[in-house]
Amino acid sequence: MSLRIVVCVKYVPDATGDRKFADDLTVDRDDVDGLLSELDEYAVEQALQIAEEADDAEVTVLTVGPEDAKDALRKALSMGADKAVHVEDDDLHGTDVMGTSLVLAKAIEKTGYDIVIAGMASTDGTMGVLPAILAERLGVPQVTLLSEVSVEDGVVKGRRDGDTASEQLEASLPAVVSVTDQSGEARYPSFKGIMAAKKKPVESLELDDLDIDADEVGLAGAWTAVDSAAERPARTAGTIVKDEGEGGKQLAEFLAGQKFI
């Protein structure tokens, strides 16, 4: 039987661009180019590797996001994923992590899965919690923040490097996995991959298709509220000196003045 792998990928504003908030305090997605969250490329890579190791596997990439989020799906398809699912609905604007995870969980159940793979964190919200919430909602093991992952005989194994220890983990499928940027460099799409991606199926789903009410998601349905967002004041220009033999001593003088020495 085919191994069904679903990869969650997020479409995010480019971190090197001028990211900001819109008037309603949601992320401004109009003035900054978007792309596939770089950390999700690692998830796609591990999914493809697991699929290559399996006798028979299918990799579906899934995103919840606006129209443009198709770009993220195309990128993942051009890397080698087989098909894509795009949940897109005007009512999704402003959804928080609880709403997003609800939508993803329902879409994953609808698609069917043996293993769900996500990135360690998005590069915009950077909460790093969505995979754990998905495991809770789906009622399956979470095998998260892996820097090494393998799947064999219906068991997923991996290494999790924590604050105080490095752990080896093991769980039976179905399971939710997340991988870090230490899990292995992501491949670049080949020209052939890019051409092939154009022909791969992208299924579009709306909230109705997932039996989710509009008031469960969106800004109004969020369980959190942002009251204000202020741009951090530019730092006052610091003192910059050129080392002409005394740079270290000058720096020590500064540190002493600040009472660090």
Next chain:
Amino acid sequence: MAEILVYVDHVDGAVRKPTLELLTLARRIGDPVAVALGNGAADTAAVLAEHGAVKVLTADAPEFTEYLVVPKVDALQAAHDSVSAAGSLAAVLVPSSAEGKEIAARLAVRIGSGLITDAVDLEAGDEGPVATQSAFAASFTTKSRVSKGTPVITVKPNSAPVEAAPAAGAVEALAVSFGALATGTKVTARTPRESTGRPELTEAAIVVSGGRGVNGAENFGIIEALADSLGAAVGASRAAVDAGWYPHSNQVGQTGKSVSPQLYIASGISGAIQHRAGMQTSKTIVAINKDAEAPIFDLVDYGVVGDLFDVVPQLTEEVKSRKG
């Protein structure tokens, strides 16, 4: 007064500093009730009481070490249920470690509550606790609230001072029954991280970091020597880590540790956005870089344009001689 659950991060009974900081923040909102789990849980009570815990709920079971995350969620949920049944629970606070965030997140879904992660400050508000967060690599500061359920909030290290505030700290055993998911992910082996004797990166008051400019594992000795002269932790950029010059556990940045020390010294680091995401909230920033155009200089309070192989050892010598 309403009670605040505070999840205790400890290693065999030794409470880690971020938890004591949480107690300071918790006292702004209500009476802290600490939840300590696993080996040595009861040993945490004295220090928690000294810092304001009115009660310490403890539980130990092999499940906490043998399985990932979920047993701790079951226990925190049990604490949540018992405290909210007995009175009013105003919030659940958890340190923002990778594991802490996952525990908080799963608890939040279970109890139907909104979640805020990586708060850098917390205060009481008319509609519940107000959390300050840094967004987009710390280029924005937001204030947010949880609008549904009991607020579940994770807080970054170094967000508040540790303050003594003696309280009762009565120890009570917490009854936990593990659900079916608790044993889903088995921890088959665990290798503790070796202590370097230096302060923990996220907790340190001073962090000295090296980047690609350090140019080799063998040269990290000069970064370490500076760190030791200042009693600092050592950090590294991803470029240095990827090159194998320093362990990944010391990486500062978006996918490494996020630090917020009193003083951050970057040597041979250009200041890419992903690095800045992890250190931009440092109080004082210093950089040594031979390229005057390096973006890190936009952030600094003091910068030296120069070769780190000249500047860093001279600085180290000067620090040592001033400290006598």
